[in-house]
Amino acid sequence: MRRDFLEKTLRNLGDALDEAGRAESSGPLRRLDPRVKLAGFFGLILAAASSRHLPVTLGLWGLGATLAAVSGPGAWRAILRLWAGVGLLTGAVALPALFLTPGPALDWGVTQTGLQSALTLLVRVETTATFASLIALTTPWPALLKALRHFHVPALAVVIFAMATRFIFVLLGIARDAFEARRARHVGHLPGKLRRQMAASGAAMLLGKSIQLSGEVYDAMRARGFRGEAVTLDEFRCSRADWAAAGLFLALTGAALEWGCWR
Amino acid sequence: MGVLAMTPVFELEGVGFRYPNAPALDGVSFSIAPGQCVALLGANGSGKSTLLRLLAGLAFAQAGHVRFQGGELTEAALADDAGGLEFRRRVGVVFQNPDAQLFNATVFDEVAFGPLQMGWSREQVLERTGEALRALDIEALRERPPYRLSGGEKKRVALASVLVLDPEVLILDEPTAALDPQSQARVIDFLFERLGERTVIIATHSLEVAREIADTCAVLSGGQLAAHGPAEGILSDEALLRSTHLLHVHRHRHGPGSAHSHPHQHS
Amino acid sequence: MHIPDGYLSPSTCAVMTAVSLPFWAVGLRRVKAAFSARLAPLISVCAAFSFVVMMFNLPLPGGTTGHAVGVAVAAIVLGPWASMLAISVALLIQAVFFGDGGITAFGANCFNMAIAGSFVADAVYRAIAGAAPLGSRRRVVAAGLAGYVALNAAALLAGIEFGLQPMLFHDASGAPLYCPYPLGIAVPAMMLGHLAFAGVAEGILAAGVVAWLQQNEPSLFEIHAAAGRGRAQRIGWAVVLALVFAAPLGLIATGTAWGEWAVEDFSKPEARAAVAAASGNVEPPAEAPGGMARLAELWKAPLPDYAPAFLHNAAAGYILSAGAGVALTGAAALGLQWLARGARRRNPVG
Numbered sequence: 013m014r015r016d017f018l019e020k021t022l023r024n025l026g027d028a029l030d031e032a033g034r035a036e037s038s039g040p041l042r043r044l045d046p047r048v049k050l051a052g053f054f055g056l057i058l059a060a061a062s063s064r065h066l067p068v069t070l071g072l073w074g075l076g077a078t079l080a081a082v083s084g085p086g087a088w089r090a091i092l093r094l095w096a097g098v099g100l101l102t103g104a105v106a107l108p109a110l111f112l113t114p115g116p117a118l119d120w121g122v123t124q125t126g127l128q129s130a131l132t133l134l135v136r137v138e139t140t141a142t143f144a145s146l147i148a149l150t151t152p153w154p155a156l157l158k159a160l161r162h163f164h165v166p167a168l169a170v171v172i173f174a175m176a177t178r179f180i181f182v183l184l185g186i187a188r189d190a191f192e193a194r195r196a197r198h199v200g201h202l203p204g205k206l207r208r209q210m211a212a213s214g215a216a217m218l219l220g221k222s223i224q225l226s227g228e229v230y231d232a233m234r235a236r237g238f239r240g241e242a243v244t245l246d247e248f249r250c251s252r253a254d255w256a257a258a259g260l261f262l263a264l265t266g267a268a269l270e271w272g273c274w275r
Numbered sequence: 276m277g278v279l280a281m282t283p284v285f286e287l288e289g290v291g292f293r294y295p296n297a298p299a300l301d302g303v304s305f306s307i308a309p310g311q312c313v314a315l316l317g318a319n320g321s322g323k324s325t326l327l328r329l330l331a332g333l334a335f336a337q338a339g340h341v342r343f344q345g346g347e348l349t350e351a352a353l354a355d356d357a358g359g360l361e362f363r364r365r366v367g368v369v370f371q372n373p374d375a376q377l378f379n380a381t382v383f384d385e386v387a388f389g390p391l392q393m394g395w396s397r398e399q400v401l402e403r404t405g406e407a408l409r410a411l412d413i414e415a416l417r418e419r420p421p422y423r424l425s426g427g428e429k430k431r432v433a434l435a436s437v438l439v440l441d442p443e444v445l446i447l448d449e450p451t452a453a454l455d456p457q458s459q460a461r462v463i464d465f466l467f468e469r470l471g472e473r474t475v476i477i478a479t480h481s482l483e484v485a486r487e488i489a490d491t492c493a494v495l496s497g498g499q500l501a502a503h504g505p506a507e508g509i510l511s512d513e514a515l516l517r518s519t520h521l522l523h524v525h526r527h528r529h530g531p532g533s534a535h536s537h538p539h540q541h542s
Numbered sequence: 543m544h545i546p547d548g549y550l551s552p553s554t555c556a557v558m559t560a561v562s563l564p565f566w567a568v569g570l571r572r573v574k575a576a577f578s579a580r581l582a583p584l585i586s587v588c589a590a591f592s593f594v595v596m597m598f599n600l601p602l603p604g605g606t607t608g609h610a611v612g613v614a615v616a617a618i619v620l621g622p623w624a625s626m627l628a629i630s631v632a633l634l635i636q637a638v639f640f641g642d643g644g645i646t647a648f649g650a651n652c653f654n655m656a657i658a659g660s661f662v663a664d665a666v667y668r669a670i671a672g673a674a675p676l677g678s679r680r681r682v683v684a685a686g687l688a689g690y691v692a693l694n695a696a697a698l699l700a701g702i703e704f705g706l707q708p709m710l711f712h713d714a715s716g717a718p719l720y721c722p723y724p725l726g727i728a729v730p731a732m733m734l735g736h737l738a739f740a741g742v743a744e745g746i747l748a749a750g751v752v753a754w755l756q757q758n759e760p761s762l763f764e765i766h767a768a769a770g771r772g773r774a775q776r777i778g779w780a781v782v783l784a785l786v787f788a789a790p791l792g793l794i795a796t797g798t799a800w801g802e803w804a805v806e807d808f809s810k811p812e813a814r815a816a817v818a819a820a821s822g823n824v825e826p827p828a829e830a831p832g833g834m835a836r837l838a839e840l841w842k843a844p845l846p847d848y849a850p851a852f853l854h855n856a857a858a859g860y861i862l863s864a865g866a867g868v869a870l871t872g873a874a875a876l877g878l879q880w881l882a883r884g885a886r887r888r889n890p891v892g
């Protein structure tokens with residue numbers, strides 16, 4: 013049965029709000045300095061993306077799985093969901109490649125190069141997605157933003173990212189209230205044209221509120237001394253464990269690149 | 276110290292302001308003495324919010340003059356680096372919409388935002404932010420994102436983010452709007468206890484709030500100053516309050532018995 | 543449409559990021575000049591808006607639903623430069639926070655959706671709206687088409703990026719390392735889904751929003767006017783086009799291997815039989831979670847049956863598909879501009 017679009021939109025908005033509170037994780041990754049984590053995982057993602065040999069990519073996937081397993085049950089469940097979702101999507105995308113890629117034929121019209129390229133794609137996408145999710149799962153967003161400052165991302169950009177995430181929640185709340193109010197007024201199935209109009213006017217109303225909100229925020233920022241240039245406070249101290257982890261990340265990335273790409 | 280010898284904190288003289296389609300203020304003149312608590316009263320659309328923006332240095336008078344401690348508030352004066360920042364430090368504003376006021380990722384960042392913009396040293400920023408969090412009893416919320424705060428908590432974070440700069444003047448726009456009665460009482464108590472020598476300007480349409488904390492009231496109506504004077508006088512002038520839409524008359528019940536009409540306030 | 547990590551090679555990602563960087567730099571400068579300190583709240587709130595809109599489920603004619611990006615709405619209300627920045631911020635948060643779109647593919651996603659999307663939407667909207675009055679019906683139609691064309695342009699770019707992968711990157715045995723489909727498959731597969739669903743969703747959203755704003759908040763159309771326009775926009779537009787052509791042509795010129803993935807394999811009867819069997823047994827996902835899933839529809843594409851001879855050369859195929867897309871868009875824009883001029887002559891007041 014087809015769900016009504018209001019139901020679906022409400023569920024999406026609700027999921028987004030719930031997801032936001034999900035960075036519940038534990039273990040060594042959680043304690044790691046966010047700068048080390050950000051740079052380290054970026055290196056591993058790059059290594060996985062560059063790998064030309066399936067065994068190396070598989071090894072990196074195993075590393076990601078191990079890290080997820082030691083990051084607490086919440087993170088592990090999130091990674092399992094991710095694997096299922098990514099696997100389904102990339103599997104569907106890669107499936108025709110089994111038959112379409114020219115090369116020596118195996119059974120049922122599958123070609124060897126097809127099999128190899130489909131597997132390579134699947135493992136690669138799962139691996140990079142695992143690493144990327146581990147960053148978000150084990151690091152509170154504000155800490156991640158502060159880490160960005162250390163990689164020479166301009167302060168103004170970091171302030172914009174921080175404010176944008178902040179206002180996603182404000183706007184999600186406004187959107188959810190608006191859709192809920194509409195749902196309360198409409199019972200039963202609505203004709204498509206009306207539903208489209210409702211969705212568009214909901215978005216338009218949200219845009220109006222957004223622009224108005226941006227004006228109010230601008231006032232609030234100016235009243236506290238904002239003059240267009242952002243100033244942020246950076247407070248990180250790298251412990252010995254952080255340095256060791258940085259070394260480990262570097263070694264793993266180097267090894268993966270050496271065997272997967274350069275050799 | 277004699278009142279006459281003191282320079283007013285704010286002095287308005289024939290202030291006019293209009294939006295592209297409608298006038299918002301016309302010929303408003305009055306002044307605010309240091310240490311006073313002034314309630315700006317007015318129904319929606321009376322020009323109250325515009326006046327507040329002029330006092331906060333967020334908009335500028337198109338006619339007449341607005342002076343802060345004797346110096347004229349103009350766009351040019353506030354664009355000046357040192358002078359502009361100094362004004363922002365001395366005049367704190369708590370806005371009505373907490374979602375607009377709290378724009379940082381965590382409570383700590385929110386409170387530290389002002390001090391950082393002032394260019395204070397790292398130690399000073401950390402120290403003052405810590406003090407402000409303690410003063411408002413929100414240390415436990417330090418790393419929380421604002422969307423996980425209740426209405427009352429948001430208000431306290433907003434107050435902390437402004438008081439951290441130790442402003443001499445505090446401008447509050449509807450400080451008790453959208454709060455439950457208990458949180459309202461807490462905010463009013465707080466204002467009573469902690470504000471001490473500060474000059475406080477509160478825009479509100481709640482006569483109750485004005486009655487509890489204001490020394491002086493200024494009543495705006497249709498963009499003009501309808502009345503200005505000691506709080507008791509104005510708040511007991513029913514005719515004035517009714518003509519400026521701060522009081523309504525309608526019928527309703529009080530306890531058992533028949534409904535009857537009497538002046539009634541809606542906030 | 544959000545390209546995940548692993549589908550594009552790191553070098554492709556690096557190129558796309560390098561191409562996006564100057565747009566961000568110029569955009570930041572221009573938006574700062576127009577809005578000064580207001581830039582930060584405006585861009586961040588609009589990024590949040592786009593993020594929330596991407597979650598809306600838009601009911602489409604025919605009973606399906608689709609997601610829009612909101613790029614046309616942003617370009618119409620904020621102007622292309624501010625829109626480009628806001629959508630980029632929304633894409634970054636999606637990539638990092640929700641894993642939607644890859645981290646290495648961020649530059650490519652931004653170029654396709656935020657940069658090219660904003661410029662195309664702006665160009666189409668202005669060409670069709672012309673000098674029509676703010677409240678006119680024509681602006682609603684213009685917004686709808688702007689959304690439709692912009693999202694399809696983004697899909698075309700993504701299709702090209704996918705299609706280049708098997709030609710440029712494969713292992714020793716010839717197996718593709720990244721997206722395994724050549725241009726002749728990737729471009730039509732991407733386009734089908736967007737021509738039929740995502741583009742329609744974007745168009746409906748843009749038209750609906752503009753219609754609502756005309757009735758309820760016409761003042762929002764003035765923000766764009768404050769942002770300044772003119773030559774820089776045209777330069778931006780020209781650069782987008784030049785890049786679509788020049789980057790792959792550069793690759794051809796340097797003699798990169800194009801030929802390995804010959805399209806004639808598709809006309810071999812055994813391969814075709816396999817394709818037919820596959821399409822009979824495997825159903826495409828009932829609800830595609832993203833544009834990429836539509837690649838699954840590719841074996842329905844009738845291309846191999848009557849692919850003309852010149853398509854058998856991948857480079858020529860690329861130029862053909864890119865050229866046809868650009869030419870169609872260009873012709874549409876010119877035609878609409880011509881229509882707009884005619885209309886202006888009829889109502890000189892507008």
